[in-house]
Amino acid sequence: MILRIFTIHTVCFLMICLLSCGLFSCSKSNSGGGNPPPAPVTYASLQLYVTHVMNDQPLQRNQEYTNPSGEKFTITRFRYYLSNFAFVDESGRIIKSAPSYFLLDDAIDSTRQLQLDSIPAGRYTAVRLLIGVDSARNNSGVQSGALAPEHGLFWTWNSGYIMAQLEGTAPVINSASHEFQFHVGGYKPPYSVLQPVTIPLPQPLTIAAGKLPQLHLQANAGKWFTPNTISFTKMAVIMAPGNDAMQLAANYQHMFTVKSIVNGQ
Amino acid sequence: MNHKATYITGIFAILLCLAHACRKEGRSMYNPDAYTLQLPEGFPAPVYDFSRNPLTRQGVALGRFIFYDYRLSRDSTVSCGFCHQQFAAFGHFDHALSHGVGGQQGSRSVPVIFNMIWQKEFMWDGGVNNLEIQPLTPFTDHKEMGVDLKELMQKMQTDPRYRNMFREAFGSEEITSERLFKAITQFVGTMISGNSRYDSVMRKQGGAVFTAEEQAGYLLYQQKCAACHKEPLFTDLSYRSNGLPYLPSLNDVGRMKITGSTADYLKFKVPSLRNILRSSPYMHDGRFFDIYQVFDFYDHGTQRNDNIDPLVRDGIQLTAEQKRQLYVFLNTLTDYTLINNADLKEILIE
Structure with missing residues (x-):
């Protein structure tokens, strides 16, 4: 009898032990989450691929090209930031995605495959982004x-x-290295180069939970040289905010086009 | 037999619980000590946002070690503290222009770096927009410490002392530029000067009063200097052209380089007068080694340019007696609790 009581006590104790352990771990895992959000908004992801071209050919570093001013040049470096992604829905509303910042580098393939997370589910007709920060x-x-x-x-x-x-060389540049260096920046007026870019989509993009749609963009480095005609003899080294940087930024904001959209199955 | 098994299971369960609790303890081992900054009475609220970078004793200690580590420069010759000397109120004693690795010389004088948490822009031209990123310039400038930031962090990561200090300050051994800069910011944030004789007089601490000469100097300061060198920081942090003649050899256009606006041609940030007698030489290019040269300059040496500040357009006339009174007053702005503060002292490394 005594033994039996003892056993029952032990079993109780055991139960309490296990329960409390369980409760602790429960409270631990719950502490961050809280109650499920009441709103029915779901969030999903998008895979974004960016291919670099020089007008109608794939961009190759160190290959010779000619700009609209008739000057021969090569490209040695091509990098830029993309941020502030947003999506335009069928009623024209702009839906922001979670803040994320990407540095795309022509020399590093992996930097041109991005995953955007926490995009509100929906059907979108255009993508908005900021070239820069x-x-x-x-x-x-x-x-x-x-x-x-x-x-x-x-x-x-x-x-x-x-x-x-954008960096490279051009024989027409009158310096020892014949290098051009376009470092475009400036976030303060009157020399801010920041301007949201809207890229219309040829077919709606569907963002939905459980799917991973793919958006393939093309960035044309040739767009840096037009419509503001850029000549290396007039502009070779830009390393500060100002009018030159603004001209280049006005050009490159047109560099993106959509290559393909694959809505997830 | 049955209850023996129960016993064993029970003990096992207790052990599990204990182990669980221990692991939790182990995870929360990172628990740096909060560091409370003593802000001088009467100073405005700091501009620097400490909520992004809470001060800790370990963070400040790490920042101090980094600040005095000459090995962090390209050729292991100069540290932050090499140019920012405590006895010179964290300016560079006796050097008109800054100099760095490989014996290279810069084009401006080393600014003092106390009371930085009240500034919103840094450098003589205000080109740097946040205290946290200020270290980027001296680290990477080839005329200062001349290092590549990635290489620097790799080098630091190989040092067990740094790994340990980063763990203590930030919870893991990983050295990132964010942690590096935040640690330096924490240490520099503790360089506060607001405890000079002048401050004692203003606060009537221990019955402190100015001498007659100091008082005369203070009145002169209020009449002739305070519009730009505003209390309590002794600078209004504005950018002005004080009529200093342009030197073609240095070709320094001042703030115009930052804004691209001709309205900022030859404008530089108004420096603080705190600890001024300890932080010669003077002006953005250190051309004056003695404060009396500065008095003489304002008295009869200013040169008009299109941007000269209206306040000094006709100079600031001072008699010999007034210069002496002003000198005596400026002497009361020397803060010995800054220049002798043991917590800010150089650490000798290796």
């Missing part, structure tokens, strides 16, 4: 990830990101 992130202290200063795209002497960078 919004002004808030330009002046709120040290940033991490794609925005970390060691990527070499944060100006040291005049704070702010280089939003887009």
Whole structure:
């Protein structure tokens, strides 16, 4: 009898032990989540691929091209930031996705395959993005990830990101290295190069839970040289905000087109 | 037999629970000590947003170690503290222009770096927009410490002392530029000067009062200097052209380089007068080594340009007696609790 009582006690104790352990782990895992959101908005992801071209051919670094001013040149470096993605739905509303910042580098293939998460589900007719980094992130202290200063795209002497960078050589440039360096930045008026770019989609893009649609964009480096005609003899080194940078930015904001859309099954 | 099994299971369950609790304890081991900044009475609220970078004793200690580590420069010759000397109120004593690795010389004088948490822009021209990213310039400038940031962090990551200090300050050994800059910011944030004789007089601490000469100097300061060198920071942090003659050899256009506006030609940030007698030489290019040269410059040396500040357009006339009174007053702005603060002292590394 005594033994039996003892056993029952032990079993109780055991139960309490296990339960409390269970409860602790429950409360731990629950502490971040809280109740499920009441709104029926669901979020899903999108895979974004970016291919670089020079007008109608795939972009090849160190290959000779000719700009609209008739000047021969090669490209050695092509990098830019993409951020502030948003989607335009069929009624014209602009739906923002979660803040994310990407540094795309022609020399690193993996940087041109992005995944955008936390996009509100829906059918969208256009994509909006910023070529560069919004002004808030330009002046709120040290940033991490794609925005970390060691990527070499944060100006040291005049704070702010280089939003887009195109470098190469052109024999027409009258310097020892014949190099051109277009470092386009500036987040403060009157020299802000930030302007949201809207890319209309040829067919609706469906963002839905459980699907991973793919959007394939093409960035044409040739667009840097037009419609504002860029000549290396007039403009070879740009390393500060100003009119030259604004002209280039006005050109490159047209560089994206849609290559294909694959809505997930 | 049955209850023996129950016993064993029970003990096992208790052990499990304990192990679970221990693991939880282990995870929360990272628990740095909060560091409370003593802000001088009467100062405005700091501009720097500490909520992004809460001060901790370990963070400040790491920042101090980095600040005095000469090995972080390209040729292991200069540290932050090499140019920012405590006894010179964190300016560079006796050097008109800054100099760095490989014996290279910059084109401006080393600015003092106390009371930085009250500034919203940095450098003589205000080109740097946040205290946290200020270290980027001296680290990477080839005339200062001349390092590549990625290489620098790789180098630091190989040092067990740094790994340990980063773990203590930030919870893991990983060295990132964000942590690096935030640690430096924490240390520089503790360089506060608001405890000079002047401050004691203003706060009537221990019955402190100005001497007659100091008082005369203070009145002169209020009449002739305070419009730009505004209390309590002794600068209004504006950019002005004070009529300093342009030097073609340096070709320094000032803030125009940052804004691209001709309205900012030859404008530089108004420096603080706190600790001024300890932080010679003076002006953005360190051309004056003695404060009396500065008095003489304002008295009869200013040169008019299109942007000269109206306040100094006709100079600031000072008699010999007034210069002396002003000198005596400026002497009361020396803060020995800054220049002798043991917590800010250089750490000798290796």
